[in-house]
Amino acid sequence: MTDVVITGMGAVTPLGIGARTLHERWTAGVCGVRDGEAPCGDFEPTDFLSRKEARRADRCTQLAVAACEEALEDAGWAGELPYDPHRIGCIIGTGIGGIGTLEHNHTLLERDGAKAVSPLAVPLMMSNAPAAALSMRHDLRGHVYGIVSACAAGAHAIGSAVRAIQAGDAIAVVTGGAEAALTPLSKAAFAALDATSTSGISRPFDIRRDGFVMGEGAGILVLEDGDAARARGARILGTVRGYGATSDAFHLTAPHERGEGALAAIEAALRDAGLEAGEIDYVNAHGTSTPLNDRAETFALKAAFGDHAAGLPVSSTKSAIGHLLGAAGAVEAVATLLALRDRIAPPTLGWAERDPELDLDYVPGAARPFEVPADRRATAISNSFGFGGHNVVLCLEAA
């Protein structure tokens, strides 16, 4: 089966504009959480979109457009597509889609009646809007659709893109995730569910963890058929070695308490990659900072990695940028690949007090270099789990 390589990456996150900005600031220990949430404060839509384009896009689509500009530039695609547009797909995940648009129009409906609802409401709020917008903007005419699987959506999108290329349905796919759910209804709803932190602090795996801190942003990757990318002389950043996806079939919101579904997804990703557990150098955890996730994920990692688990650095991007929901898996794939490039495990910020049950190496305090055997490339897994019981694990390898 063909290898699927990563040739471009882009991100807009609470740490700023740019994939490398995310990596550098997180590695330096900068935290993007402010007053209990993590907005993309540096993001100005009209830096990337015309006024007309900006009003035709919900914030989640605007974030995707900005991340995509960077990713295509990074891949050397700016200005001209390297392949027949019908052979290029665009698969973008989101947890909720244009919920800001939905809330605004519902307010208009309640206040002023049905005739006040905007004709733009549907095209802005639909969860496939980011994929459609990128398709139109960049003339991507192949498999184009949205992926909806809560906080696993960004990772599911990347996995689906890999499969589309391996199946021969596409030569390349622009993929990732986008989310902009820092809205009143969304915040109230997650709070009502007791999912978000009351302390406003994201500290995954720490015994004091009390829920996730909501963030927003987008991550976009350009994936290409390895042979095609090499033939065009592309600069290859890494390879998606494996993809595993399972469902807990257990509970609407709670993960399986022993992380059985997560374990099965990790095992599936390693099997797909053709790698042994001992060949993984770093784990980018889902690590939400919720009591249940971090416990179940730790159990899953220990079961999957056995004796190798104790010496394996495990850190959570959410400690620096909060939980980007449907964008998380994509942004974290970007962060994982850049960590592999530098062979540095970024830290789990805020981790200070051990939970007796959670005894892995969560890379507390500061980023730490890790060793990679000379006979292979640096390799990691990135975990993403979603409400509904979705588990996705990507196995990534640096170039």
Add this chain to the structure above:
Amino acid sequence: MTNQQKGAKMSTAITAEQVEQVVRTSLESFGADPDEINREAELTALDIDSLDLAELSQIVEEQFGVNLTSSDVKSIVTVGDAVDLIVERA
């Protein structure tokens, strides 16, 4: 709604100038170049499409009580066509 707009809504005689002003302001808000908006300008040249016209219909109904159907909107080519149609229906 401004007093002027309220006045327009209540008045029985809606002037072409009033309509033209509302159309112009709407097109600008949709992203059309203000310098390019004039009676002869074609909507396609202003990058105004069917979604914009759906929004314009909504504004016109709210401001002037004029209901433009989708087939009405299809007949509009220029800014002047839009203004004339609204004035005629008001």
